[in-house]
Amino acid sequence: MTERIFNFSAGPAVLPVEVLEEAKENLLSLGKTGIGILEHSHRGKAFLAVYNQMVDDCRKVANIPDDYDILFLQGGASSQFFMIPMNLLNADKTGDYVVTGMWAKKAVEQAKRFGNVHIAASSSDKNFSYIPKLTTWSDAPAYVHFTSNNTIFGTQFATEPTAPSGVPLICDASSDIFSRPIDIRKYGLIYAGAQKNLGPSGVTLVIIRKDLVKQGPLDIPEMLQYRTHAENESAYNTPPTFGLYLMGLVFKWMLNKGGLAEIENMNRAKSKVLYDYLDQSTLFRGTADFDSRSHMNVTFVTGNELIDSRFIEAAKAAGFDGLKGHRSVGGMRASIYNAFPAEGVSALVDFMRDFEAKNS
C-alpha cells in the first residue's frame, strides 16, 4: 500500500486512519449484512442502527442538551448562510454579524436578502488578521452571528462573544467544531460543514435550540425549513448516508480519544510546536495577531513571495501537501485539524528549520 503523506489541506481534510480502515472494511458489506454501507436503504434496520448510534455519540461528544435538535443537512455552510436569515430574519428584524473573514462576509450578503444586517464588529481594516475585541450590538437583534475560526486568515475566537441577554448566538463553526469543549447552552444555533473536523464533504451538522426550530415561516419550501428536518430526523428525503456513517466513526474516535477536553489538549500541543518555532524564526512569521491565533489553521509567510513559493514546492516534494495559503492572504497555511497527526507537525517544523538554515 502507498504510504500516507502529511496532508495539510484546509478541507476536505485528513481523517483518522482508524476511521478510514473501518470504512474500508464495510464498503462491500456493513458488518455481516451482505450489503455495503453505501447500498443500505436509509429506512432499513441496519442503517437506522448506524444513524441512531451516530446521533447518540454526537450528543455525548459535545454534551448537547435535550432541548437542542441535531440535524444533518446538505448544501454546506453556504446553504446555512441563507437558511438562517430565511428562517429567523425578516424585513422588520435585524441580524447582528461579527465579520472576521471571507465566510462571515458571505453570510452577511445572504442575510441582506431577508432582513436588516448590523455589522457589530469587523476586522476587515487589517485584512482580517485579528479577532475584534469590541462589539456594538444593535437594539434587540434577532440573533448574533459569528465565525468561530477563520480558515483563510488563521484566526480563532478564544471564547464566544457575549450576545445581549436573551438574543440567540449563532455560530459558523465549520473549521473548529468539536476541536475543544463547547458550552452548547450559550448558543441558539451552531453549524458546520463536516469536511474539516467531522467527516467527508457533503454533510452539514446543525445544532439548534428547539424554540428556534419552531420560529421559521411555513411559507418557504419544506426542504428549507428547520422543522422539516427536525420532525423527520434528517430523513425527510434521502440523507447522505455514507457521510453520516463516517461522522459516526469520527464521533466514536473522538470519544475514544477522551472527548473534547483531551482533543483540545492535543490540538494546543500541535499548534504550540508550530507557533513556538515561528516566534523564534528569522525567516518565517505568523500572519495572525498573537492573541487571535487559530489552533486549526496556522498561517505564515516569509515576507518574500518567491521564497514562499520555493518553500511550498520543496515541502510538497518532501511529502508535506496542501501548504499553499489562500490567495487572499498568500504565503502558507498549515491546517492541523483534530485528525492531523502530531508527528506531522514536528516533521514540518524540522523541515522548516532545515529550509531556514539553507536560506539564511
Add this chain to the structure above:
Amino acid sequence: MTERIFNFSAGPAVLPVEVLEEAKENLLSLGKTGIGILEHSHRGKAFLAVYNQMVDDCRKVANIPDDYDILFLQGGASSQFFMIPMNLLNADKTGDYVVTGMWAKKAVEQAKRFGNVHIAASSSDKNFSYIPKLTTWSDAPAYVHFTSNNTIFGTQFATEPTAPSGVPLICDASSDIFSRPIDIRKYGLIYAGAQKNLGPSGVTLVIIRKDLVKQGPLDIPEMLQYRTHAENESAYNTPPTFGLYLMGLVFKWMLNKGGLAEIENMNRAKSKVLYDYLDQSTLFRGTADFDSRSHMNVTFVTGNELIDSRFIEAAKAAGFDGLKGHRSVGGMRASIYNAFPAEGVSALVDFMRDFEAKNS
C-alpha cells in the same frame, strides 16, 4: 469476507462490485498520492483530474450536447422540486405537471409556492398504476414536468411525453436515469438523485440547457441559482467529493458495459424474467398496467396481505433483501436498477416459484 446478498433496495441501492472494489483501494490513498479520496482538497490537482474525467464520461455516456451544462448539486431531487419553479416560474407563468406518483405530487406542491400549476394529466384515479396517455397542456406553459419512472408504483414512461413546441421538457429521472438511451435534445432539464443508478446518496445530477441556466432570477440566494453552479463547475462551495468520485467510477462502468444501449438490453432482459414469471403465476400478479410497467421497479402482490408478509420474511431469510413494497401500494417491490445482477433476478424467480408451489 462476508458474502454479498441480493439487495433489492429502492435506493440507496446496489452498486457495481467493481466500483466498490476500486473505491476501497483508494480510501487510504487515491492512487499513489498518499492521500485518501475523501481527504483530497476539491481544488487540488488530484481531485480535479477525477472530476474532469467524471464529467467527460458523463457527457459521453448520454451523448450530452455542448449547449447543456452538467451540474452536481446537493439536497436530492426534493431540492429540485423547489429550485426548478424558483428559477423558471413566477406568478405570471404556469408550469404543466404530469402527475404519476407521490414524487410528482411533491414536485407540484413546491411549484405552487412560486407560480401557477396546471395538471396536464394524472393517474391518481387508479392509485398511479398506469402512465396516462392523454395530456392537456395549458396555453404557453413555462415548462412541462414529468417523472419518467415511478419508484413506488412500478410504472415508467415508455418514451417521454411530447411537450408543446418550444416548451422546455423537464424530467425527474431519479429512478431510471441512464438505464436506457436518452435523447437529451428533447429536454430542457433532467435531474436525478444519484442513489439509484448513479452512485451514493448526497449528489444530484442536473443536466440543463444553457439558455435555461440564464433565465433564473438574480434576487434569490446564489446557492439556489443554477448559474452559480454552472459558472463554478459545481464547486461554488465544497462539493460532495466522494460522491462525485463514485459517480465517475459508475460512468466508467457504464461505458465498459457498452453504454446505454447495452445497459437497456441488460435491464430489459432482467425485468422480462420477472414479468414473464408474474404473468403466468397463479399466486403473484404485477400491480402496474401492462404497458406502463417499469424496468427498474417491479411491483407485485399476492392479493393477500398475510401471504405477502410471509413471502417477504421468507425471502429475507433466503438472502433477498429489500422486497417490501412502499406502504402506499403494499405487497412487494423488486428494485432492479442497472447494477442489480441478472443472477439475482433469476434466483428470485426460482425462489418465488418454489414459494408458490408450497402455497397453492
